[in-house]
Amino acid sequence: MPIRAILTDIEGTTSSISFVKDVLFPYARRALPGFVATRGREPGVRKWLDTVALENGGACQDSVIVEVLQGWIDEDRKHTALKALQGMIWADGYKSADFTSHMYPDAAPALRQWKDQGLRLYVYSSGSVPAQRLLFGHSDAGDLTELFSGWFDTEVGGKREAASYERIVESIGLPAHEILFLSDVIEELDAAREAGLETVLIDRLDDYPTPREGAATNDHPRATSFDQIEV
């Protein structure tokens, strides 16, 4: 069956885990107190801070919310509220050119080639949709946002749940088996496969020095770069 759309993860797939862990997360961690102090009353910010407060037992001071969020960053929690707030904070970093986002050298050329071939491209990441747009809009390879036909984050559901991929399939409007999902995380690929999508495990050696081969791939086709993916 021909593949007509590609759905890609970001961290560990198009971009290195170390960029997210060593650049984006510390930036958000440092900027959080100032961000909450200056923008914490904006309704679009407040609603996420209140969500965090509720999960922490109810009303609490902003300084406590900041500590909770910083703890979640340290744990790499993929919480929708944290991801939404991180996206707003990173906007400042990208706009003031404090950093550009990392793209593996094979990622942008392959995405462009697939687009030229007529495939539709989509993103599904734990990072919020605004954060995804920023990342692809300010990448080492330039602004790649025009390549994509749609964006999905955890508002559609968790990445390890088959129901999330079913919702994405419905939104894309193609049969599930015509969509190829790329990710570095086996549990995400398992969930996508359960929903009927084709899958490829992206096994970047910079991110995963011990190759995941044989049984470790859980029978997902494996590629160490986008060049090896044939569609």
Ligand SMILES: CSCCC(=O)C(=O)COP(=O)(O)O
């Ligand atoms: C898109 S913003 C940076 C990435 C991020 O916050 C994150 O949690 C990445 O998770 P992914 O689902 O892309 O592995």
Ligand SMILES: [Mg+2]
């Ligand atoms: Mg990933």
